[in-house]
Amino acid sequence: MPSRIRQPKTAGTYVRRGLVITYLFLLVAWPVSLVVKHTFDGGLDNLQTALSDPDVVFALQLTVYVAVWAVVINTVFGVGVSLLLVRYNFPGRGILSALIDLPLSVSPIVVGLALLLTYGSTNGLLGPSLKDAGIQVAFAPLGIILATAFVSLPLVIRELVPVLHEIGTDQEQAARSLGAGPWQTFRRITLPSVKWALVYGVVLSLARSLGEFGAVKIMSGNIAGQTQTATLSVEEKYQDFQQGTAYATSFLLALIAVAALVVVSVLRPKESPDGD
Amino acid sequence: MGIEIRGINKFFGDFVALEDINLSIPSGQLTALLGPSGGGKSTLLRIIAGLESSDSGTVEIEGVDTTNVPAQKRNVGFVFQHYAAFKHMTVAKNIAFGLEIRKRPKQEVKDRVQELLKLVHLEQWSDRLPSQLSGGQRQRMALARALAIEPSVLLLDEPFGALDAKVRKELRDWLRRLHDEVHVTTVFVTHDQEEALEVSDSLVVINEGRIEQIGSPDDLYDRPASDFVLSFLGPVTRLGDHLIRPHDIEISRYEQAATATGKISRWTRVGFEIRLEVTPDDTLHPDPIQVVVTRAEATALGLHDGDQVWLRPQAGVEPVRG
Amino acid sequence: MTTEIQPAPGATRKRRVRSATSLTRSSGIGLGLAVTWFSLLVLIPLALVVIQSADGGWQTFRDTLTNSQTAAALRLTVTQALIVTLVNVVFGTLIAWVLVRDHFWGKRILEVIIDIPFALPTIVAGLVLLSLYGPDSPIGINVANTERSVFLALLFVTLPFVVRTVEPVLLELDPEVEEAAASLGASRFTTLRRILLPALAPAITAGAALSFARGISEYGSLVLLSGNLPNKTEVASVRILTYIENGNEAAAASVAVLLLGVALIAIILLQVLTSVVSKRA
Numbered sequence: 001m002p003s004r005i006r007q008p009k010t011a012g013t014y015v016r017r018g019l020v021i022t023y024l025f026l027l028v029a030w031p032v033s034l035v036v037k038h039t040f041d042g043g044l045d046n047l048q049t050a051l052s053d054p055d056v057v058f059a060l061q062l063t064v065y066v067a068v069w070a071v072v073i074n075t076v077f078g079v080g081v082s083l084l085l086v087r088y089n090f091p092g093r094g095i096l097s098a099l100i101d102l103p104l105s106v107s108p109i110v111v112g113l114a115l116l117l118t119y120g121s122t123n124g125l126l127g128p129s130l131k132d133a134g135i136q137v138a139f140a141p142l143g144i145i146l147a148t149a150f151v152s153l154p155l156v157i158r159e160l161v162p163v164l165h166e167i168g169t170d171q172e173q174a175a176r177s178l179g180a181g182p183w184q185t186f187r188r189i190t191l192p193s194v195k196w197a198l199v200y201g202v203v204l205s206l207a208r209s210l211g212e213f214g215a216v217k218i219m220s221g222n223i224a225g226q227t228q229t230a231t232l233s234v235e236e237k238y239q240d241f242q243q244g245t246a247y248a249t250s251f252l253l254a255l256i257a258v259a260a261l262v263v264v265s266v267l268r269p270k271e272s273p274d275g276d
Numbered sequence: 277m278g279i280e281i282r283g284i285n286k287f288f289g290d291f292v293a294l295e296d297i298n299l300s301i302p303s304g305q306l307t308a309l310l311g312p313s314g315g316g317k318s319t320l321l322r323i324i325a326g327l328e329s330s331d332s333g334t335v336e337i338e339g340v341d342t343t344n345v346p347a348q349k350r351n352v353g354f355v356f357q358h359y360a361a362f363k364h365m366t367v368a369k370n371i372a373f374g375l376e377i378r379k380r381p382k383q384e385v386k387d388r389v390q391e392l393l394k395l396v397h398l399e400q401w402s403d404r405l406p407s408q409l410s411g412g413q414r415q416r417m418a419l420a421r422a423l424a425i426e427p428s429v430l431l432l433d434e435p436f437g438a439l440d441a442k443v444r445k446e447l448r449d450w451l452r453r454l455h456d457e458v459h460v461t462t463v464f465v466t467h468d469q470e471e472a473l474e475v476s477d478s479l480v481v482i483n484e485g486r487i488e489q490i491g492s493p494d495d496l497y498d499r500p501a502s503d504f505v506l507s508f509l510g511p512v513t514r515l516g517d518h519l520i521r522p523h524d525i526e527i528s529r530y531e532q533a534a535t536a537t538g539k540i541s542r543w544t545r546v547g548f549e550i551r552l553e554v555t556p557d558d559t560l561h562p563d564p565i566q567v568v569v570t571r572a573e574a575t576a577l578g579l580h581d582g583d584q585v586w587l588r589p590q591a592g593v594e595p596v597r598g
Numbered sequence: 599m600t601t602e603i604q605p606a607p608g609a610t611r612k613r614r615v616r617s618a619t620s621l622t623r624s625s626g627i628g629l630g631l632a633v634t635w636f637s638l639l640v641l642i643p644l645a646l647v648v649i650q651s652a653d654g655g656w657q658t659f660r661d662t663l664t665n666s667q668t669a670a671a672l673r674l675t676v677t678q679a680l681i682v683t684l685v686n687v688v689f690g691t692l693i694a695w696v697l698v699r700d701h702f703w704g705k706r707i708l709e710v711i712i713d714i715p716f717a718l719p720t721i722v723a724g725l726v727l728l729s730l731y732g733p734d735s736p737i738g739i740n741v742a743n744t745e746r747s748v749f750l751a752l753l754f755v756t757l758p759f760v761v762r763t764v765e766p767v768l769l770e771l772d773p774e775v776e777e778a779a780a781s782l783g784a785s786r787f788t789t790l791r792r793i794l795l796p797a798l799a800p801a802i803t804a805g806a807a808l809s810f811a812r813g814i815s816e817y818g819s820l821v822l823l824s825g826n827l828p829n830k831t832e833v834a835s836v837r838i839l840t841y842i843e844n845g846n847e848a849a850a851a852s853v854a855v856l857l858l859g860v861a862l863i864a865i866i867l868l869q870v871l872t873s874v875v876s877k878r879a
Binding site: 325326327346347348349350351352353354356358360361362363364373374377378418421422424425 | 772774775777778779780781782783784785788792793796797
């Protein structure tokens, strides 16, 4: 049959469209564009000032370092747990599946508190013993990585699990019947099928990791040039009346976030090919 | 009366979905719109229902011009291929929907729903959700829902298309019997010629946006107006210069006046039927000729794979055209 | 009806073929490692928060709650999160509707804009809002350091939740169902009320729950915008942070557990509400 015609456009269509565009413009588009405008108020001055401030440069480097580690950890953990949840039966699977989403609904401040209660160097449950063993967690990069990994933990899994369900086990069983070992099956059959979901999850994790603020604020100690990440530096610079630098750093972070979104929206398989 | 369609045209961009359709569907009959997918029959049905608008032309239902009446006000019962069940409502609630919209008294709604549940044999399922029913049951529920509003016409769009072969056949017989009971003017769309021939009082063959032929099932099968209708309603094969149905060919192992001669080159048995392929001796018409005989006939004639045979139309059969 | 096919109830429901197998030796080791890591990172720390809050007994809970500043912070947080969730239910559904049903140039851009609050660092989100609704507002609207700044920040960070949960469900809805309602005589409004909203209700609820949970736990976007004024714009997360900075971890844990409790109650309430709504329809 010829493609179904769309419902005729009525006055209501335009009212709804107008409302939605106005709402999103006032809430998101305009404010975000103002940050870009403020960043380039004096040409490239703000960016140059920010990038010549050693604390800011250090904060950006630390942020990238932490984010990369957190993403690597979450990817390995995420792939493993997704496979276990979808492909294996074991007691407690339902509980594990429910608990995995927990980090998304916990306040970053509570995350910080929880990690501090566990890994705090003096009062934490495990912190003092780890410190005796020469491992400093709280107020050190390791603590920041833990906080970051915590908040972005479920993102890879949430993307992978539905896709793994979807593709089923037919192809894997076929590969096994053709003589492939578990590792070969995973690398040559499973991984290519979930590739895009994995990339999507990793991109989301990366964006979330680069932007974590509350949990990192508590676990890092927030010392400029030592344990201060980019988001923490934005807060400090803004409150120190170096607003140009704050805007410039925010701009860089926002740029990465939007770039990540664009990558994701390009990668995301389209449910309906919309000719718009 | 019934449905009067005059001068309907419908375009989707450059695509001509329907071209100058004029059709008169008599009251109380079961009419099939038959044709290949994409031929425009569903579009026509949706235009009758008011779910789609035509670019020109008029539709009259029971003497009332409904061309500009919205679907809500046409009082037309419509049954969709994929049931369009209201998933969050029970079977009874689904059936009651149209009556509730019409603000009928509660008791009347209840009684009518009971009556319809009985009619479609779903009494024990009234409190179930559609997801708990089989496809055939869902379609019967959809039919009851459409009948509940006592529609002036009942329209069914490929109503059995999503069901498997066995259920499909059952529902088909059941629809025929149901129609004999309720006598509402019914139009159904199908691309299955067997379904159309078996169920309908009259047939409208539609292809590429145009009506090819209108008539009773016998008319169309025996006196097709075009090659298209001939080949769409059943298998055809070419015998000499003519198109003919494979079971209308007389086959003999002995020399006789024949339209074509050749060797049996393929032998397939399907149940009681034997399908033969004859490779003609005439090199000008090298395409194999399909012949169908029953098993009993094949035995009586002493046919075997590889035999030389003589073919001609059976007595009384007019080969349609060349 | 001759040969009736009456399957057992539920028999025709799509069943996912469970192809899961029991653990092998190597996957068992993998599971052990994963659970250990998950415990060390998430479960033990969160359990310690609960234990810490219980340590002080009811006394700590009562003291914390009766502290007027904390009570005010909790009130503000829950109220604003509720209002924001309500706005999201209306606007999120509307946005999802327009994204799915309307077609116009630039729709792809709107899709990206909706995800920005999710991807943008929260501190940057605060700065972003400050630039239009702060002291230097080009349109003369300054909400900084007022209750409305909390509303605005929460509205920004929770924008995607309802939209993104409703959108796929709306896409899946069969347009024939609406046509069926129309052919049975239902007006657009009746179809919306009796067919569409009940079908969307579970998704809206799920989105609302996420939005509320995110709302009551928000911190980063408020830091620069709300000024954290005690009894005025200070939210629960900031109270927890203050307790942590003062070394009062028991009180911090009490507020944290309360927050978790409120989120849980909200989610359960919303679930009940949905089932009532869809049954009535």
